[in-house]
Amino acid sequence: MSQTSRGGGTAPPSTATALPTPKERRRLREALSLSEEQVAEVMGVTKATVKAWETGRSAPRGRKREAYVKLLRTGPEPSAAPEAPAASAAPASPASPEAGTSAGKPTPAPAGNVRPKAAAKRAARPPKAPARPGERPGPAPEPKAGPGPGAASASASGPEPGAQAPAGPESGAQALTGPESGPPNVSAPEPGSPDVSVPGLTPEEAFDALYAHAAPGLVHQAYLLTGRRALSREAVEHAFHRAWEHWPEVAVDADPVGWVRAAAYEYALSPWHRLRRAHKHPDAPPAEAGRRALLGALLDLPAPYRRTVLLYDGLGLDLPETAAETEASTPAAANRLLYAHTVIGERMPELADAGALRERLGALVAEAPTATLPAARAVRGGSERRARRMTRAVVGATAVLICVTALTAATAPTRYVPEVAPGQTVNGVPVRGGPQKLGEEDVELRDMLRSRPNPGPQRLVPVAG
Template sequence: MTQSPATPLPPPKERRRLREAGSLTQAQVAARVGVTRETVRKWENGRTTPLGRRREAYARLLAELARDAADSPVRTKTPPAPAPEPAPESKPAPASAPEAPPAPSPAPEPEPEPDAPAPALTPAQAFDALYAFCAPALVRQAFLLTGRRELARESVERAFQLAWQRWPEVAVDRDPAGWVRATAYEYALSPWHRFRPRHRHPEAPPADASDRALLDVLLHLPPPHRRTLLLYDGVGLDLPETAAETEASTPAAANRLLRAREAVAARLPELSDPTELTRRLAELAATERLRAARPPVVRTGSERRARFWTRAAIAFTVALIGTTALTLRTAPRQYEPPVPSGETVQGVPPRVAPGPLSEAERELRSKLREETVSGPQRLVPQGG
């Protein structure tokens, strides 16, 4: 027979006590009732109340636990009363002395509330956290790629500015740090930097001779080999991750890594061991005190750059619309066929240049000129 939905339940603290008296965990109770462990925790905290069939099953389980606790009091977790302290033999306690009240049993400790979910970070806070975590090491890695301190800082700033502009995409990426690192490496290794005036002059090399030698070897490697070596031996990525970040196949990445190691070992034999090479790369990157800009500065620069390019795009669109409108306004309204070019007519004798006139021809010309108006009527032009 099905019970009423309003089956009475003990208070939340009693529910927990009965469960503990029956030596059951919340997961076991959840499995027997058919709910999750979090639901049982909320029932025992009083946050929610079971309804329907779950309420009936939970009430039956608590009733069984209550009967078991009444039948077997040993299973309860009530602490035993402390044993009375024996009185000294020299001073026996008087018979009429009032008996000391029993020690009160300790109240059950309330179950700690489940940890409240941490408040979600704002986009700016999440970006600042990513920047603080990645930027310092990324600047040093960019220095190993380029050998230029200013270019290393600029590469990292540009990468994070682009990340802030595309933050909805970067925030849900599987590896945001890898996204920014790949962007910074691409900008640092761009071949167009060689045409910039300030990059035509080399910067001051490291002070230590061994650091200068290692940096010189790195800069003489081809950019793909240098990037692969830095990712594998400097950053610590495995071969598939290195291949994916360099957009190459795994065999190609392995070949680049071997060739880069061979080139380094040929000029610096003491770095033929990959472990020693990894240690020296870390030391070389740590010797340069390179500081990245503050996160708010990077975000502000990104927003300023985005506004600039947006306004430039708007201005270009307006100029294009104006040019189109002017063209439509000044264009001819109707079609005017072009004048055809001249064609050669066959069968016409060529024009002969006039030679010297004879005496008779000169007299005839004079006569015709004199009789143009006063001559025969056929020679007089008729007025309209």
């Protein structure tokens, strides 16, 4: 299996066309109060394409890439979207997309007759002439703080001058996150994660470093999600198999640990494992009462809620990053967190406070893992063997299909001749008209008449006796 090193031949993309990470694309869009439909209309693509861009399954190219980067990094023009007074700002609804924009700096919404779609189209246009005297320039992007347990704490420096402060009661998403810095250009990697994009490292060395750094902790996290130790080790090994198969993509990702973590969580929480006898029932709970109660409360939650609360409270991700990794909207992730906090607080009253739950769950996630894992070289070899088996299976199935098709084409008749069905006796239908079948006497009479000469009509005259 050939792998390509990131340090080879091609030059890195320029800053003007450098795409943020998929999580950051979604966060920047929500910070601009734009929906997926609005971005799709501005870019001239479908909503499914925009969703694929934000989940990392695909990326724009060429001019669409430049326009998409500019749309994410440039908000609506200040002249087209004047700020409204803070006293007249309407409170955000928990079910609205604006409920999750507290992860970035508050962005003023378009006022008057200006619609968000028109503002997004203006943001995607090429840069205009310099601002006229007296025109206030838009806010400049700021670097994003790296994720951590304190990522949701309020900033001590307060909001910047000219930023609109949110008014009214907090929504479900705003109650779970605090103000952070403005939209960044590129998302910062997780603190302490290895840099697998160093040009001097070979792909094998970079993969081994990532495996040694992230695999033990991911096994422990997968155990907290499933309660099954064997399944957690299998999920992490499967995730690193996929990472080695897609190593060029993982090597250039801003958060390789997050890439592997998402793959491990998806495999561990797959409902098909309930049909396997080895993973049908969870393992024996821990002996310590506190850990047993917290693990039981987590396992009683539905799988999406369990994953959301582990990412947010256990790993310290902010709300937009949690929503992006779970492929849910920011309000939906906020509602999942509120429901999970309520359920855990009812079972464990000492953890009814969100801060106490975050501290307890963070300490549980940060425990030293004790799982024994195979070596990184064995994982790479298993991934390559799996890729070879899949390739051989696909080639074999294709060859069999070609042979069957060729045999069918060679033996198939060139024209269709319908078969005549045999006759059957049908009761209740009169016999076919025409002469009846002669009996023995009739046959003798016919033979006699044919053998004698025909004297003429007189033969019909009766002869007197």
